[in-house]
Every structure is written in structure tokens, then in C-alpha cells.
Amino acid sequence: MPNDSRTRFTRDSAREWDDLEQISQIAPETGELDLEDRQALRRVAGLSTELEDITEVEYRRLRLERVVLVGVWTQGTAADADNSLMELKLLAETAGSEVLEGLIQRRQKPDPATYIGSGKAVELRDVVAATGADTVICDGELTPGQLRQLEDVVKVKVIDRTALILDIFAQHAKSREGKAQVELAQLEYLMPRLRGWGGNLSRQVGGRAAGGVGIGGRGPGETKIELDRRRIRTRMGKLRRQIGEMSTARETMRTRRRTREVPAVAIAGYTNAGKSSLLNRLTGAGVLVEDALFATLDPTVRRSRTPDGRLFTIADTVGFVRHLPHQLIEAFRSTLEEVGDADLILHVVDGSHADPESQLAAVREVLSDVDAAGIPEIVVVNKADAADPVALAALTAKERGSVVVSARTGAGIDELMAVIERELPRLDHEVRMLVPYDRGDLISRAHAEGEVLSVEHTGDGSILHARVLPSLFVELERHAKPMEIVS
Structure with a gap:
């Protein structure tokens, strides 16, 4: 490559930020991109992985793939483009x-043929050769044509953001349901991207219908690629049936909780925002906590109580990310129903992140896709111990009613529990009844499901003063003598 082209391609990543902002803007009069930006790929500083011990994570024990990241910046500021590529680096x-x-x-x-344009694809090939990379990862979802043509130019494996996220999910899936959901999403992604190798895979019929190729041109009637598609469709149908059967058990558990009228709280938020840490802090659940994206795929449901003793369930769910593949949303729909069926959502956001507002927007977009946009929401700004106080103040000023906490240190947890107590739906009745001694099971249920204010033992039975759910209230009316019904 000529020296001037290489110089243009490797623009100094340490250029002053103000200069970069000025170059990157769209001219207001014409709406056209600056010529220099259109003719150059811009390197993003700080994206080189430096690992001291690659065995520290289980799935890094094998040889690491050496990758080059490439993105297309179509809108927003230079900071937005850099943040998107930094997130791709973490993925x-x-x-x-x-x-x-x-x-x-x-x-x-994006270029409809090669995603970044034919000329830049050639420059990308030179960078791949110079660095010794064996994979190119694109920050977007590529069409089958873009994938194939870009691979033809750069001569190494090319994957897109969707395939990368699917691969991470496949590594982290542990339960039978999670593995089936990930496999279904992978097959849905793979189906339109199947490729045949060699002309013999496309011959179906001979004679004139095959262009007169005659002997040697007649095939079995079904090409290899069509056979693969049929097998994939068969496997997808089996996986959907399995997921449907497993989701039935999950729905049964939710129905049981609704029958007992226990309020449900769901923890939702961006991946690695600290949702599992918050669940452990609120309930002592002891679920896996790892500083990695998508460490939690299988939902965990635990019981907890508000400061006044009200019982509720709290569920940890899979984390979201911007441009979450629609295949995953569909495959994990049964899991995401834990959010859709909740009475209250704790929307956890990483307060130390460079752009928490974009994370909030991305999560709310997914919540809308699973019909959970209308559920009451408490924004929980986590990692306050690592966040900039000025950034925290700006975020809480914009998100009215938000609660600032640190799941690691426990700061703000008491305030969060008080807000949960205030926002949970009030479905209980306050009663004061004389319960016969032979119905001690009703007293036990009041302790387990409601809030017992006092129990006084008399010669005729126990005087129970408590707040109870409607189902238990009906039982008490049937078997106990009302002393006083407050509400």
C-alpha cells in the first residue's frame, strides 16, 4: 500500500478530541459527510486486549482467536461510535x-455489498495481514451477501455482532432450557446464511431443464444445502416443542404465585449492570456473580420481605444489550415473561458507565418488545461506589424517583427496600380475629404469607392481628370469629 494511503488509514488515535469532533460532523448546508472522514477508516485507541493469564476464565483455556473489530459510524457523535466499539471489544x-x-x-x-465499501475492505485486508488476525468482527448485523463478499476480500473468517452475542450465550447456557433457547436462536440465525460449496451441490435435474448438461448433470432431486435446511427446520421444530413444554412448568409456578397473590418483582437491566449482585444483596440468594457480559442466562426467583414484613418474589433475568438479536428475544420469550408478569420492575443501570442513558434506552426498547413497557419501574443506579458523583447527580436528576445504591458495599439498599415497599400493589386486608386453637394452620399461613402485627392467646383461641392476602382473608372469615376488621 502506498505510504500516503497507509498514513491516511492509520490516523493518529491521539489526535485532540476537539479536532476529531470538528472533522466528524456533517456539514449543515449540504448534509454530506466530511471528505476526509469518508475516505478513511479511523483507529480507535485502547482496544488491544492485554491478558496476563488467559486461563483465568474457563473458556479462555484454548488458544484465543486474534480479532480485528470494524464498525460503521452512520449517526451520532464520535463518542457514541467509540462507545459502541468499546462494547464490541468487551463482547x-x-x-x-x-x-x-x-x-x-x-x-x-453501511455498504450493501461489503459493509464498509470495497476500497476500505481492501485496506482492512492489509491490516488483517499486518496484525496476523484470524477473524474480523463487524459491529452490526451483516446480510448473508455482505458476509460472503467481505470474507472473499479479507481472506479470514468474518462474523457480525449477532453471531458474537449468540456465541457468548452458547458458552454461558447451563440449564436444559437455556441451552435449547440458545440453540434455537443460533439455528434461526444460521438458516439464511447456509452456503453450498462447489457446483455439484446445486445440480438438481438433468437434460434440458438443467441447461442441456445431460449425463453427469442429473442430481438426486435435493441439493446438499436444501437437505441441511430441512434438517435445521426439523431440529427447530423439536426445540420449539421442548421449550414450550419447559415454559409450561415455569407458567405453572407463576400461576401458583399469582394464586397465592404474592407480588412479583423483576430485576431487569443492561448486561453487567450488577443485577445478580443486587439480588444477592436483597435476598442472600448466592447466585453467580461475575464481571462478564451475559453471566446470567437462567432466571432465578427468590422470596424476600419488605421492612414491614410483606412477602414478595424477586426474579433475576438475562441482561440486555443494544441491538439485542431478535432471534434471542424470540427464543428467550418464555424466560422474559418473568419480566412481563411482574408487578414491579427494578431497572438496574451501571452508574459508572460512560453512557448510562443509552443503556436505559436500550433496555426499555427490549421491555417494550416483551409487552412490559407499562409495568411500574424503579430505576436503580448501581455501582455508586465506582461512579463519578457529578455523573450520578445528572442521571438522578433526569430519572425522577431513581435510587442510588451499591450492591457491593450495601449503600442505599435500605432506601431501595423502602421504595419497593411503597410501590408494591396493596392487596392485603388488615384483620383482628379470634382463631380457634385447632386451626393453627391459619396462624402459620399468616406468618408465612402476610404480616403478623400481634398474636394474643386467650382461653377460647388466639387473637390474630395481621395484614393478610385476600385468599387467607376468606379462610379466616370462614373459620375464625371476627373481633375487628380494620379494612
């Missing part, structure tokens, strides 16, 4: 890759 490292380089191409829209 790649979570999948077990060693990131060698990060590049961004400024365009009005």
Missing part, C-alpha cells in the same frame, strides 16, 4: 478473543 473478550485492532468507517449507511 469479543467475553467470547474469548484477543482484540488486536479497532477501526471505524464514517459512512451515510
Whole structure:
């Protein structure tokens, strides 16, 4: 490559931020991108992975793939583009890759043929060769045509953001349901991207219908790629049936909780925002906590009580990410129903992140997709111990009613529990009844399901003063003598 082209391609990543902002803007008069930005890929500083011990994570014991990241910046600021590629870097490292380089191409829209344009694809090939990379990861979902043509140019494996996220989910899936959901999403992604190798895979019939190729041109009637598609469709149907059967058991448990009228709280939020840490802090659940993206795939439901003794369930759910593949949303729909059926959502956001507002927007977009947008929400700003106080103040000023906590240190947890207590739906009745001694089971249920204010033992039975759920209230009316019904 000529020296001037290489110089243009490797623009100094330490350029002053103000200069970069000025170059990257769209001219207000014409709406066109700056010429220099359109002609150059921009390197993003700080994307090289440095690992002291690659065995510290279980799935990094094998040789790491050496990858180059590339993104297309179509809108927003330079900071938005850099944050998106930094997130792609974290995803790649979570999948077990060693990131060698990060590049961004400024365009009005991705090139329909090679995603970054034919000329820039050739420059990308030179970077791949110079760094010794064996994989290119694109920050977007590529069409089958873009994937194939970009691979033809760069001569190494090319994957997109969707395939990367699916791979991470496959690594972290532990339960039978989680593995089936991930496999279904992978097959839905793979189906339109199947490729045949060699002309013999496309011959179906002979004679004139095959262009007169005659002998040697007649095939079995079904190509290899069509056979693969049929097998994938069969497997997808089996997986959907299995997931449907497993979701039935989950629905049964939810129905049982609704029958007992126990309020449900769901923890939702961006991946690695600290949802599992918050669940452990609130309930002592002891679930896996790891500083990695998508460490939690299988929902965990635990019981907890408000400061005044009200029982409720709290569920930890899979984390979200911007541009979450629609295949995953569909495959994990039964799991995400834990959010859709909740009475209250704790929307956890990482207060120390560079752009928490974009994380909030991405999560709310997914919540809308699973019909959970109308459920009451408490924004929980986590990791307060590591966040900038000025950034925290700006975020809480914008998100009215938010609660600032640190799941690691426990700061703000008492305030959060008080807010949960205030926001949970009030379905209980306050009663004062004389319960016969032979119905001690009703007293036990009041302790387990409601809030017992006092129990006084007399010669005729126990005087129970408590707040109870409607179902227990009906039982008490049937078997106990009302002393006083407050409400």
C-alpha cells in the first residue's frame, strides 16, 4: 500500500478530541459527510486486549482467536461510535478473543455489498495481514451477501455482532432450557446464511431443464444445502416443542404465585449492570456473580420481605444489550415473561458507565418488545461506589424517583427496600380475629404469607392481628370469629 494511503488509514488515535469532533460532523448546508472522514477508516485507541493469564476464565483455556473489530459510524457523535466499539471489544473478550485492532468507517449507511465499501475492505485486508488476525468482527448485523463478499476480500473468517452475542450465550447456557433457547436462536440465525460449496451441490435435474448438461448433470432431486435446511427446520421444530413444554412448568409456578397473590418483582437491566449482585444483596440468594457480559442466562426467583414484613418474589433475568438479536428475544420469550408478569420492575443501570442513558434506552426498547413497557419501574443506579458523583447527580436528576445504591458495599439498599415497599400493589386486608386453637394452620399461613402485627392467646383461641392476602382473608372469615376488621 502506498505510504500516503497507509498514513491516511492509520490516523493518529491521539489526535485532540476537539479536532476529531470538528472533522466528524456533517456539514449543515449540504448534509454530506466530511471528505476526509469518508475516505478513511479511523483507529480507535485502547482496544488491544492485554491478558496476563488467559486461563483465568474457563473458556479462555484454548488458544484465543486474534480479532480485528470494524464498525460503521452512520449517526451520532464520535463518542457514541467509540462507545459502541468499546462494547464490541468487551463482547469479543467475553467470547474469548484477543482484540488486536479497532477501526471505524464514517459512512451515510453501511455498504450493501461489503459493509464498509470495497476500497476500505481492501485496506482492512492489509491490516488483517499486518496484525496476523484470524477473524474480523463487524459491529452490526451483516446480510448473508455482505458476509460472503467481505470474507472473499479479507481472506479470514468474518462474523457480525449477532453471531458474537449468540456465541457468548452458547458458552454461558447451563440449564436444559437455556441451552435449547440458545440453540434455537443460533439455528434461526444460521438458516439464511447456509452456503453450498462447489457446483455439484446445486445440480438438481438433468437434460434440458438443467441447461442441456445431460449425463453427469442429473442430481438426486435435493441439493446438499436444501437437505441441511430441512434438517435445521426439523431440529427447530423439536426445540420449539421442548421449550414450550419447559415454559409450561415455569407458567405453572407463576400461576401458583399469582394464586397465592404474592407480588412479583423483576430485576431487569443492561448486561453487567450488577443485577445478580443486587439480588444477592436483597435476598442472600448466592447466585453467580461475575464481571462478564451475559453471566446470567437462567432466571432465578427468590422470596424476600419488605421492612414491614410483606412477602414478595424477586426474579433475576438475562441482561440486555443494544441491538439485542431478535432471534434471542424470540427464543428467550418464555424466560422474559418473568419480566412481563411482574408487578414491579427494578431497572438496574451501571452508574459508572460512560453512557448510562443509552443503556436505559436500550433496555426499555427490549421491555417494550416483551409487552412490559407499562409495568411500574424503579430505576436503580448501581455501582455508586465506582461512579463519578457529578455523573450520578445528572442521571438522578433526569430519572425522577431513581435510587442510588451499591450492591457491593450495601449503600442505599435500605432506601431501595423502602421504595419497593411503597410501590408494591396493596392487596392485603388488615384483620383482628379470634382463631380457634385447632386451626393453627391459619396462624402459620399468616406468618408465612402476610404480616403478623400481634398474636394474643386467650382461653377460647388466639387473637390474630395481621395484614393478610385476600385468599387467607376468606379462610379466616370462614373459620375464625371476627373481633375487628380494620379494612
